[in-house]
Amino acid sequence: MASLSRFSLLLLILTITAQTHLASSVRDIALNSTDIHELLPLYGFPKGLLPNNVKSYTLSADGSFEIELESECYVKFDLLVYYDKIVKGKLRYGSVADVSGIEAKKLFLWVSVTGIEANQGSGTIDFYVGVLSETLPAQQFQKIPACTRKACLGERTEAM
Structure with missing residues (x-):
C-alpha cells in the first residue's frame, strides 16, 4: 500500500x-517567435487577425504588447477595419484587453475596438467596443489579410 x-x-x-x-x-x-502571425495561434487566435504589413512587435512577460505596422491600413472582413501604425493591448490566452489602434466601420461610424475574445467552442471571434460587441466567424481570419492604403466602400473610396 x-x-x-x-x-x-x-x-x-x-x-x-x-x-x-x-x-x-x-x-x-x-x-x-519572429513572426507575430505564428504567435497568435499559441494564444488561441487565428493568424489572420492582423494584416500582412507588421514591421515589428514587442511582447512583455505580463502580456502587454505593441505592434508596429509598416503603415496605417484598411482590411475588409465582414466589417471594414482600420489599423493604425501602432496597435497596443494586453494579450492572454483567448483574449486581448485594452486594445488601441484598431477601428471598425459600423454603418456610418468608425468605432474603436477595445477588446477581442476567441471562442474556440463556437468558432467565433468577439470584438468589443466598450460594452457592446460584434461576433464574427473565426473562419474569415484564417488567412493573413493584405493591407490597402485606401478603404474601398462600394463606389466610394476613403483616402487616408
Missing part, C-alpha cells in the same frame, strides 16, 4: 513538472 502511495505521489509530481515545463516552453516560443 505504501509503495502505491509513493508511486501516486511520484506520478503527480511528474505530471505537474511536465505541465509547468510545457507552459514555460510555449511562453518561451511565444516570446522568441
